Amino acid sequence: xxxxxxxxxxxxxxxxxxxxxxxxPQGEFLATHTALGRITxxxxxxxxxxxxxxxxxxxxxxxxxxxxxxCSDTLPAYLNLIGEVPMGSEARLELHTGQCxxxxxxxxxxxxxxxxxxxxxxxxAADVEIEVLRAVAVGENVLRAGEDVQQGxxxxxxxxxxxxxxxxxxxxxxxxxxxxVRRPRVxxxxxxDEVVPPEATIQPGQVRDINSYSLSAxxxxxxxxxxxxxxxxxxxxxxQETASRALSECDMVVxxxxxxxxxxxxxxxxxxxxxxxxxxxHGVNVRPxxxxxxxxCQGKAVIGLPGNPVSALVIARLFVVPxxxxxxxxxxxxxxxxxxxxxxxxxxxxxxxxxxxxxxxxKVAGQYVAEPIFSKSNLIFSLARADGLIAIxxxxxxxxxxEMVEVYLL
Amino acid sequence: xxxxxxxxxxxxxxxxxxxxxxxxPQGEFLATHTALGRITxxxxxxxxxxxxxxxxxxxxxxxxxxxxxxCSDTLPAYLNLIGEVPMGSEARLELHTGQCxxxxxxxxxxxxxxxxxxxxxxxxAADVEIEVLRAVAVGENVLRAGEDVQQGxxxxxxxxxxxxxxxxxxxxxxxxxxxxVRRPRVxxxxxxDEVVPPEATIQPGQVRDINSYSLSAxxxxxxxxxxxxxxxxxxxxxxQETASRALSECDMVVxxxxxxxxxxxxxxxxxxxxxxxxxxxHGVNVRPxxxxxxxxCQGKAVIGLPGNPVSALVIARLFVVPxxxxxxxxxxxxxxxxxxxxxxxxxxxxxxxxxxxxxxxxKVAGQYVAEPIFSKSNLIFSLARADGLIAIxxxxxxxxxxEMVEVYLL
Numbered sequence: 001x002x003x004x005x006x007x008x009x010x011x012x013x014x015x016x017x018x019x020x021x022x023x024x025p026q027g028e029f030l031a032t033h034t035a036l037g038r039i040t041x042x043x044x045x046x047x048x049x050x051x052x053x054x055x056x057x058x059x060x061x062x063x064x065x066x067x068x069x070x071c072s073d074t075l076p077a078y079l080n081l082i083g084e085v086p087m088g089s090e091a092r093l094e095l096h097t098g099q100c101x102x103x104x105x106x107x108x109x110x111x112x113x114x115x116x117x118x119x120x121x122x123x124x125a126a127d128v129e130i131e132v133l134r135a136v137a138v139g140e141n142v143l144r145a146g147e148d149v150q151q152g153x154x155x156x157x158x159x160x161x162x163x164x165x166x167x168x169x170x171x172x173x174x175x176x177x178x179x180x181v182r183r184p185r186v187x188x189x190x191x192x193d194e195v196v197p198p199e200a201t202i203q204p205g206q207v208r209d210i211n212s213y214s215l216s217a218x219x220x221x222x223x224x225x226x227x228x229x230x231x232x233x234x235x236x237x238x239x240q241e242t243a244s245r246a247l248s249e250c251d252m253v254v255x256x257x258x259x260x261x262x263x264x265x266x267x268x269x270x271x272x273x274x275x276x277x278x279x280x281x282h283g284v285n286v287r288p289x290x291x292x293x294x295x296x297c298q299g300k301a302v303i304g305l306p307g308n309p310v311s312a313l314v315i316a317r318l319f320v321v322p323x324x325x326x327x328x329x330x331x332x333x334x335x336x337x338x339x340x341x342x343x344x345x346x347x348x349x350x351x352x353x354x355x356x357x358x359x360x361x362x363k364v365a366g367q368y369v370a371e372p373i374f375s376k377s378n379l380i381f382s383l384a385r386a387d388g389l390i391a392i393x394x395x396x397x398x399x400x401x402x403e404m405v406e407v408y409l410l
Numbered sequence: 411x412x413x414x415x416x417x418x419x420x421x422x423x424x425x426x427x428x429x430x431x432x433x434x435p436q437g438e439f440l441a442t443h444t445a446l447g448r449i450t451x452x453x454x455x456x457x458x459x460x461x462x463x464x465x466x467x468x469x470x471x472x473x474x475x476x477x478x479x480x481c482s483d484t485l486p487a488y489l490n491l492i493g494e495v496p497m498g499s500e501a502r503l504e505l506h507t508g509q510c511x512x513x514x515x516x517x518x519x520x521x522x523x524x525x526x527x528x529x530x531x532x533x534x535a536a537d538v539e540i541e542v543l544r545a546v547a548v549g550e551n552v553l554r555a556g557e558d559v560q561q562g563x564x565x566x567x568x569x570x571x572x573x574x575x576x577x578x579x580x581x582x583x584x585x586x587x588x589x590x591v592r593r594p595r596v597x598x599x600x601x602x603d604e605v606v607p608p609e610a611t612i613q614p615g616q617v618r619d620i621n622s623y624s625l626s627a628x629x630x631x632x633x634x635x636x637x638x639x640x641x642x643x644x645x646x647x648x649x650q651e652t653a654s655r656a657l658s659e660c661d662m663v664v665x666x667x668x669x670x671x672x673x674x675x676x677x678x679x680x681x682x683x684x685x686x687x688x689x690x691x692h693g694v695n696v697r698p699x700x701x702x703x704x705x706x707c708q709g710k711a712v713i714g715l716p717g718n719p720v721s722a723l724v725i726a727r728l729f730v731v732p733x734x735x736x737x738x739x740x741x742x743x744x745x746x747x748x749x750x751x752x753x754x755x756x757x758x759x760x761x762x763x764x765x766x767x768x769x770x771x772x773k774v775a776g777q778y779v780a781e782p783i784f785s786k787s788n789l790i791f792s793l794a795r796a797d798g799l800i801a802i803x804x805x806x807x808x809x810x811x812x813e814m815v816e817v818y819l820l
Contacts, residue, residue, distance in 0.1 A: 032608075036627045050791070053614050057786055059671050087644070087668070088604035090614040104672070106604055106717070106788075108615040148789040155791060163820055164631065165793040168624030168719055171608040172617070172790050194498035194516055198442075198581040204463050204500040205518040207582070214578030217446045221574065234497070258497070261469050262514070307516070309578055334797055335771065335778060337747035337819050361745065368745060376467055378516075379558040380582050381460070381565060383575040387744055409747050410573050 007285035009354045009394035010318050013294055016280050017319060018326050022299030025182040025251050025327055032170045035162050037223065038180035039328045044156040046173055049146035054109040056085075058141045061100040061122055061130055062113035068135040076123070076131035085110055100130055109142060116141035149173075159331035161223075184327040186219045186320070187246030188212050189229045191239055191267065192258035192307055197231065210309040210380055211256040215316055222321045223328055224252075234263045239270040243302070247274055251327055252301045254320055256312050257291070264291050267304045271295045274302060285394060286354045289315035301327075308378045314356050314389065338406040339388065341368035348398040358386030359407055370407050386410060417695035419764045419804035420728050423704055426690050427729060428736050432709030435592040435661050435737055442580045445572050447633065448590035449738045454566040456583055459556035464519040466495075468551045471510040471532055471540055472523035478545040486533070486541035495520055510540055519552060526551035559583075569741035571633075594737040596629045596730070597656030598622055599639045601649055601677065602668035602717055607641065620719040620790055621666040625726055632731045633738055634662075644673045649680040653712070657684055661737055662711045664730055666722050667701070674701050677714045681705045684712060695804060696764045699725035711737075718788045724766050724799065748816040749798065751778035758808040768796030769817055780817050796820060 008016070027041030056062065063079060071077035079100040085091040085107040093101055095112030103109070103116060118141060121134040149155050155173070156166055162178065170178065190212045198208045209231055216226035229246050232238050239255070246253045257267040272278040275297035284292045288311035293304030301323045305312040341361055349355045359370040370390060375382035388407040392399055399405060418426070437451030466472065473489060481487035489510040495501040495517040503511055505522030513519070513526055528551060531544040559565050565583070566576055572588065580588065600622045608618045619641055626636035639656050642648050649665070656663045667677040682688040685707035694702045698721035703714030711733045715722040751771055759765045769780040780800060785792035798817040802809055809815060 033623050033626065036630055051617065052612060055788075057788060086615070087602070088606075088615050106602070106617070106668075143786055143788060147786070148791045156794065163794075164624045164627035164723060165790070165796070165820055167627045168620040168723065169790045169794040171623045172620045172719070174608055174610075174612070174618055176609060192497070192516070196498075198584055199586060200584075202462060202584070205496070205498050207461065207516070208584055210578040210582045213443050213581045214574045216443065217574035217577045220446055258516075309582070313574060313578065333773075334819065335749045335773075337749050339745045339747050340750065363743075363745075376553055376557070378465075378467060378553060380575070380579045381558045384566065384573075384579040386575070409744065410575055 007283045007290070008281060009285045009352070013281045013284045014319060014322055017294040017296070017301060017323060020277060020280060020296035021301050021323065021326055023251060024329065025184050027179050028182045029177050030180055032167060032176055032178050035178050035180055036164070036167060038162050039223070039330055040156055040158050040160055040162065041179045041181045041329070043154050043158045044170070044175065044178065046149045046151055046153045046155050047175070048173065049151050050148040050172055051143050051145055054145050055143045056103045056105060056107045056109060056116045056141060057143055058116055058118045059105050060103060060116045060118045060141065062095065062103045062109055062116050063100045063132065063136065064095060064097060064113060065115040065136050065138040065140065067098060068117060068132050071132050071135050073133045076133050078125060079130045079132055081128045081130050114138045157331065159329045161330070181328050184224045184251040184324055185227055185249070186224045186324065187227050187229055187250035187253040188215050188219070189242055189246060189253065189255045190231045191234055191255065191263065192231065193234045195231045211305070211307070211312045214309060214313055215254060215256070215320070218313065218316050218320065219324065222324045224324045234258045234266060236266055236270055239266060240273050243270055243274055247297060247300060247302065252323060254303050254305060254316070256305045257307045264304070268293050271297065271302050271304060274298065285352055286318070286356070288356065292319065294319060309380045310378060310383050313383060336408060338408050339368055340404055341370035341407050343399055343401060343403045343405045344369050344371045346398065346401045347372060347392060349392040349396060351397045352394055354394045355392040356389050357392070358383055359388055359390055360385065361387040361407060368407070370405055383410070417693045417700070418691060419695045419762070423691045423694045424729060424732055427704040427706070427711060427733060430687060430690060430706035431711050431733065431736055433661060434739065435594050437589050438592045439587050440590055442577060442586055442588050445588050445590055446574070446577060448572050449633070449740055450566055450568050450570055450572065451589045451591045451739070453564050453568045454580070454585065454588065456559045456561055456563045456565050457585070458583065459561045460558040460582055461553050461555055464555055465553045466513045466515060466517045466519060466526045466551060467553055468526055468528045469515050470513060470526045470528045470551065472505065472513045472519055472526050473510045473542065473546065474505060474507065474523060475525040475546050475548040475550065477508060478527060478542050481542050481545050483543050486543050488535060489540050489542060491538045491540050524548045567741065569739045571740070591738050594634045594661040594734055595637055595659070596634045596734065597637050597639055597660035597663040598625050598629070599652055599656060599663065599665045600641045601644055601665065601673065602641070603644045605641045621715070621717070621722045624719060624723055625664060625666070625730070628723065628726050628730065629734065632734045634734045644668045644676060646676055646680055649676060650683050653680055653684055657707060657710060657712065662733055664713050664715060664726070666715045667717045674714070678703050681707065681712050681714060684708065695762055696728070696766070698766065702729065704729060719790045720788060720793050723793060746818060748818050749778055750814055751780035751817050753809055753811060753813045753815045754779050754781045756808065756811045757782060757802060759802040759806060761807045762804055764804045765802040766799050767802070768793055769798055769800055770795065771797040771817060778817070780815055793820070
């Protein structure tokens with residue numbers, strides 16, 4: 001089958017696409033508390049140390065550690081209680097030898113103290129006298145100033161998504177505004193003479209537009225902004241005109257071709273007219289989605305997806321989402337999570353071709369079992385019924401029943 | 411250690427909390443294309459079959475299957491080509507014995523035909539004569555009407571999140587509006603005399619409010635709407651008054667206590683005054699986060715988190731997120747994805763206690779290694795530096811270096 005050998009499998013095809021993307025969206029400044037999930041456009045540094053003062057990590061007594069050395073249950077150290085450290089302000093007292101002060105978790109260590117004895121390791125001997133039953137070392141139960149981050153330290157690198165953890169950390173440092181990458185705008189074009197808008201009453205021979213909406217949702221999920229350009233008839237000029245407008249208004253363009261081979265060639269030709277280098281990959285060794293078109297025109301990614309809505313969604317996860325991550329400048333060292341499961345049946349596959357198969361998960365004896373969902377292509381609910389996808393890599397000739405597989409949740 | 415034995419580990423504590431929640435948010439109707447990630451409030455049924463007419467899955471010729479029986483490369487069947495099926499409308503032709511019609515992928519099968527021969531298995535013999543080189547069975551290369559879904563069939567159950575796949579499927583059926591659960595409103599209250607707003611210039615002894623913002627972000631991420639009630643001083647009446655207002659305005663309330671033991675008792679008492687049954691669990695056998703308070707007042711969940719921002723975020727993932735999913739009516743049979751990794755070092759743990767440890771992932775020889783991040787509690791950037799969390803379950807006394815662990819990504 002020489003035609004299969006000529007087509008690249010998805011990883012190599014993806015690399016070619018990403019290498020050619022030159023256009024990158026600008027950054028923008030956002031209020032930190034509204035920036036969940038956004039990607040940093042520049043590294044962020046600490047304006048001051050954190051904590052900004054030495055803090056107690058327990059409820060207890062601030063002491064000079066040397067005053068407790070050698071003490072024990074049977075030989076307590078007796079310290080003079082000189083006051084209480086108020087929460088939220090500086091202690092108005094200073095510790096001298098033989099003295100201690102009541103302190104709460106998070107309180108600021110008073111001058112002269114260098115450790116905290118936990119409440120549990122003390123006894124009140126008299127009104128102003130405390131028995132210390134266990135020795136503490138210098139710095140024990142204390143957060144040093146700058147122990148979390150030091151002034152000027154890089155706290156968040158460029159190209160990472162802001163999670164609740166980062167948002168909290170930024171607030172701790174009083175960083176109320178962050179420089180993030182603008183959400184890339186993705187133009188989405190459906191084509192096909194048989195395709196009508198979802199609000200239409202369908203006539204015999206017509207189908208409603210699925211791709212514009214499923215792909216918009218995927219784009220939003222992946223951090224982009226979807227802009228729909230509607231359904232274009234299967235004519236070269238019409239496709240080219242709309243694609244050209246989308247390319248000028250967006251950071252990336254996705255075109256779902258009509259279903260037949262001739263309309264796919266139309267898409268390819270329309271894309272080639274948008275600018276150089278044009279179509280880089282026409283056909284990928286993958287199932288579903290072999291007639292995929294990967295192009296870069298005027299520095300921007302232009303991706304031609306199969307019209308079949310199942311192929312379109314699978315292929316969009318393989319190429320549109322990584323292209324979006326590239327535009328977002330995402331550092332991709334964080335792995336994709338999955339659910340390990342036991343495959344329920346044998347799955348043959350052609351060597352050289354990467355296969356993606358929707359599966360349903362069920363729990364049997366505490367372990368997940370992945371049951372492939374077989375259906376003719378083009379049945380959108382075969383995907384809606386699936387929990388995830390499994391891949392058979394190009395160098396395998398299949399998977400065996402009982403084998404462990406990685407299920408990527410949809 | 412009798413005090414530890416009295417405390418429940420997180421799974422049991424969570425069960426008690428969820429059992430007592432009576433209040434559920436109402437549903438609302440949304441435009442389908444804006445409902446990504448929303449949870450269905452009712453099952454959805456198909457208003458008509460899909461596909462709504464028999465369609466070709468290939469480019470080729472619509473035929474009567476029996477006209478091709480027995481044919482082969484050396485003994486082709488000769489069929490009379492009577493026309494082409496247009497895309498997007500009904501075929502204006504009817505097939506009789508010995509006839510065929512050109513059809514494209516997705517085209518509607520003309521009356522009289524019952525199968526499609528792929529273009530590759532035919533040859534043009536004359537202008538209106540086609541040689542068929544391979545026999546097809548009835549239904550071959552055809553999607554039957556209703557093959558994806560039948561009229562009236564339940565296509566999406568109640569309590570599931572709408573993914574791009576479901577949105578596409580709904581559009582295919584012309585379902586432009588969906589009934590989803592309103593996003594639960596979560597009131598978030600910070601307390602602590604030492605806590606100041608993030609925009610404040612901090613004075614010695616003061617720290618900025620982390621929890622209001624990190625928890626808001628987590629709530630939004632989990633499908634809720636966060637409503638912040640600011641920072642309340644460590645006084646019973648002040649906390650109770652704000653919590654009471656939050657309880658009446660929201661579907662759930664989260665209070666982060668001040669750092670010290672005494673302010674945590676304050677939180678518990680304030681919660682108990684909000685209504686019955688009040689505090690259900692005071693203290694959970696987990697690290698970090700032992701001083702967690704789980705309550706239900708007036709049917710609504712009220713959760714008291716430790717003031718320590720690291721504990722607050724870890725515990726919020728264990729209790730606030732599941733409570734949110736409960737309010738959303740989510741069916742939780744879809745597993746949580748994770749990344750399997752090899753643990754870099756031994757991790758001891760106390761039997762009976764569940765431990766959650768932040769880890770950093772790195773790839774060594776094609777496999778992920780999880781390196782625990784140790785730090786004193788309360789260092790928010792120890793979480794921001796982490797890729798995920800691993801758990802040591804209550805019935806284990808630790809994990810060994812080299813053991814495989816499940817890393818839940820943050």
